[in-house]
Structures are given as structure tokens and as C-alpha cells.
Amino acid sequence: MNAVLSAPPDTSPATATATATAMDAALAPVQEVIRQLLVPQVAKIDTDAHYPHDVMKALGQAGAFRGAASPEHGGNGLGLPHVIAAMTAVSRECVSTGFLVWCQTACARYIDQSRNEALKAELLPRILSGEQMVGTGLSNTIKSYDEIEAYRLSARRVDGGYEINGVLPWVSNLGADHLFTTGCPVVNAADGEGPVFVVVDCAQPGFKLVECAHFLALDSTRTMACHFKDVFIPDSRVLAHPAESRAYVRRIKPGMILGQMGMGLGLAEACIELMRQSNRTHGHVNCHLDDQVDDLAPLLAQALETTHALAQALLDNPLAEVVVDVLRTRLAGGELAMRCAHAAMLHLGAKGYLMRSPAQRRLREAYFVGIVTPATKHLRREIARLTRTTPEFSAQAVAA
Structure with missing residues (x-):
């Protein structure tokens, strides 16, 4: 997933350290909500169609949505990188809730990127705090x-x-x-x-x-x-x-698509961890499967790095010339999520096929990442249209 950025962000050691420190501080209360409120409800969310209203409210209060708008309207100044990091943390445990975070933050960003200043002042503080729930x-x-x-x-x-x-x-x-x-x-x-x-x-x-x-x-x-x-x-x-509207779509569309990476990244990370756990007792047979932890972990690391770079570029300039890179990254991220979920299922074997197993839930969630708009076929079509080519679009090929 080697993206070519037209205007690389400031990556000096001092800037990177300050940003990382601010990000860690902003994510700490989000992680606590995930641990205390979300994790105990994951099975109910999946099997009982339980809408995690209390979790979403608590995530808002913990600041999970504040990267989606400017500080002027209640944002934290960390922008899209923070949105994706918070969504990734949520999706490690539950992609359903991760998707709701995407809905909330995508809508906030649509409003933030509009020219309607009065509407921003009216709605954004309430959306970012979790007081007002929103969809896209x-x-x-x-x-x-x-x-x-x-x-x-x-x-x-x-x-x-x-x-x-x-x-x-x-x-x-x-x-x-x-x-x-x-x-x-x-x-x-x-x-x-x-x-x-x-x-x-x-x-x-x-x-x-x-x-x-x-x-x-x-x-x-x-x-x-x-x-x-x-x-x-x-x-x-x-x-x-x-x-x-044409200029407006140009401002919102790359961030809308890249923002979804949080779902795939979190899911892929969780699936790789399931593989590691299975290998503690079944590594002697799992080693014969096609995809191993050492095959997938570097792809995930590259996906995280590229996603962060693109998110930073869009934070610096919503009109950055990174559209094709965003499409390719999102495509590869979805394919990587499905690949990791498939590998986790095979690693766990019959245990993964049990209703209480997270492996079968992760497999079902992974297909959602592949079909939610923009779906895999939509992404491939757009890449072909914009590049006037029809290359092979596999996660491994794009990451190479």
C-alpha cells in the first residue's frame, strides 16, 4: 500500500512525538469505555441485534468522535487520524459498534466540511459529545x-x-x-x-x-x-x-472512504491475535495453512502506516491529491480484513465454528467491510476509471 503523497506532512521527530503523545492521551478514555462497557455487550450486540446506545453515548463523552471536526466546534485538533484510531480500537472488539462510530464521525465531518457556519455551530458540539446521534x-x-x-x-x-x-x-x-x-x-x-x-x-x-x-x-x-x-x-x-456540491463532494469523499479503514484495521488485528492464540496449542498443524501470522502482520503494519499518512495528508488539506491512493488503500484494507478473518477461522478449526466463537463473528463482519459502500467492486471500478487501467487488485499486490 505504498501511497504517493503530493505534500507529505511534517514528520520531524519533535512533531511526531508530540502528536503521538496527544493521540495516546485522547485515546486513553476511549479504551476505558471499550473495556468497561463494550466488551461485556459484544455477544448481545451480535446475536440479539442490540443497539449499543449507552456505549455510543459514553464514547462521545470520552472524546472518540472529536477528531471529526475543528476545535472551533468542539474537535480535538487531531483530525482524521484520531477518528480512524478510535474506530480501530472499537473495531478490535466489535465491528458493529465500529461502524456506528464511522456513521457518527462521517456525518460530523460532512457538516464540518460544509460552508454552513450556523449549522456547524448548532450541531457539531452536540454530535462530537455524543449528545446527538447521527447517521450518514x-x-x-x-x-x-x-x-x-x-x-x-x-x-x-x-x-x-x-x-x-x-x-x-x-x-x-x-x-x-x-x-x-x-x-x-x-x-x-x-x-x-x-x-x-x-x-x-x-x-x-x-x-x-x-x-x-x-x-x-x-x-x-x-x-x-x-x-x-x-x-x-x-x-x-x-x-x-x-x-x-461538486466542490463539496471533492472535500468529503476521500475522508469518508479512508475513515472506514478503522473497521478493517481493527478487525484484522483481532483476527491475527486469534491466530496467535490458536498457535499456542495447535501451531504444529496450523503451520501447514497458507496464511500465517508472519505473512499477515507485516501487511497490517503497512496498512496502518499508509492509512495514517493519508489521513494526515487530508487533515492538512482536504483537497490533497490522494484520491487514487485512498481508493487503493481502502480496497486493500477490506481485502486484508477478509483474508485475516478467513485465516483465523481456519486456524481455530471446529472451535471457530461454534456460535460463541469470535472467529465466526469476525468472518461475518469481514464480509461487511468488503460490501459496505464503497464496496470492493465499486472501489475496483473507480480505480480503473481514474487510472484507465484494469490491474490485479489483491491486498498482496497493492501492498507490494
């Missing part, structure tokens, strides 16, 4: 923007805002008192303009949440369908108007 409804928007599928929503410009209609499937981290972001085309927009991006209140008139089918994994993430019937979004809740 940009899966369909981004796939439609990239011409992979049709838009599910449409908006019309009206006095003082926009009126939205349609059905948006599979938006996560939702509830009656939650907010989320989405975007859709405006039917009466001028030629050449992009979608409008807005913040939606799940309690507002004309909007309805509908339960989805049950999922193989991550069924605890409050993933629902969103029905819009003449839903009015005032200009005060607009993140980007159609004339602004």
Missing part, C-alpha cells in the same frame, strides 16, 4: 454520483429550502431522535449543477423510518429505510446547494 445516508448518493445506480430521492427547490420525495434504503445509526445526512438531485436545478446535500431530522413531518430485513451481521446498527413524502428541508439545514 450517502451510500445511494455516492453510488449515483459515480453512475453505479439511480438516485432514490429527488428534491425540488421551493421557497426557503427544498422539498424531498422518495425512499432511501439502508441508512444506519437511525432512531426517532436522530439526524442524518443525504444528497439527491434537484429537478429544477440549472444545467451542470450537482445534488443538494442536506441534514434530515428523523422526527420531522413527512418523514418515516421503516424497519429493514434482518442482516447476517451488524444487525444492531439501526439500519432502516427512509421514506420521504414532501419533506421540507430549510436552507438552514443545507450542507451544499447544487451549485456548490
